[in-house]
Amino acid sequence: MGSFTKWLGAGLGFTLGGPIGAAIGFAVGSFVDGVSLEDIKGERKSLEERVGQNNGNANTNSGDFEMSLLVLASIVIKSDGKVDQRELDYVRNQFVSMYGKERANSAFKLFKGIIKKEVSARQVCIQIRTHMPHSSRLQLIHFLFGIAKADGFVIPSEIEEIKKIAGYLYINQNDFESIKAMFYDESDAAYKILEIAKEATDDEVKKAYRVMAKKYHPDKLQDLGPEHINGAQEKFQSIQSAYEKIKNERAM
Structure with a gap:
């Protein structure tokens, strides 16, 4: 699991804390043997010491966008009361196309844990909008509509959930x-x-x-x-x- 810890430790910044960090910690603790959120934070700290920087977890890294996508995707997928395999496949395929198979497999392993945890869309979005520029937040909404339409159509409950998320993100x-x-x-x-x-x-x-x-x-x-x-x-x-x-x- 060393590479998994290194991947998260190197890629995450602001999402190691707050409600997104809590969701990641739940997923890691429940579904990845022998790894905890503290291990990932330790890997992050070690990296910062090696390269001589400390961004205070304030900036949006590629991994922060990735984790924000996973948490928001889990909220939208559950909004119609069921988890549709086509929507899960869409998330996985999008991640493979963006990150390659190895990184996507790690992300999806985490996603299967995150989707089992109830998270507050409002609290997650407050964390995201505090750290993420407007253009990146627009991209999150685009991705969420792609998920919602993956099963062939977008139903009202999914539209309402994405609209609510957009509002929380100041879109x-x-x-x-x-x-x-x-x-x-x-x-x-x-x-x-x-x-x-x-x-x-x-x-x-x-x-x-x-x-x-x-x-x-x-x-x-x-x-x-x-x-x-x-x-x-x-x-x-x-x-x-x-x-x-x-x-x-x-x-x-």
Whole structure:
């Protein structure tokens, strides 16, 4: 289990504490023999001493984003009263594509423990928004809609849970509706994605596209590492596709 402890110790910062840390500690203690949260914290401290730094667990590391995803994913998956295998498979496949098979296997082992623990969405989100920039929080919401739709459709209880999480993360209603529209093929989805009304002028459409392209540009997630850029590119592609659809409809 040495590599497992090293992986978590090296990758985590702020999520080693607070309600997310408690969920990780529960999962590790219950489902990973011979390893505790204190072992992981010790590995983190040892690493900081070796490299001569101490970030006070205040920054968002790649692993912090990963653990935040796992905890929030567990909340959304349970929101409809059952744990659907297709949703679990989606989480696993996404993690394999982002982190590679070995790291994904470790993460999923942890996830199976986290999903058995009741956690407060509000407390978890307060911890996340204190440490994580807005662009990264938008990416979390995008990922959660992907999970919710993994079984073929998004039901009202899942939408409500993600909406509640978005509110706790200080994601405004327009941003929430924009990301939601990326997962629905509705007649006005392109306009919702760009956060404008159908009655918008051509100039307003162009301006909205520039604003949204800047907001969702993958470069905003560079600090989280290359493994998280693919998801950002998906969002960016949705913005571009929405703009192209409106341009074609209007012959702009």
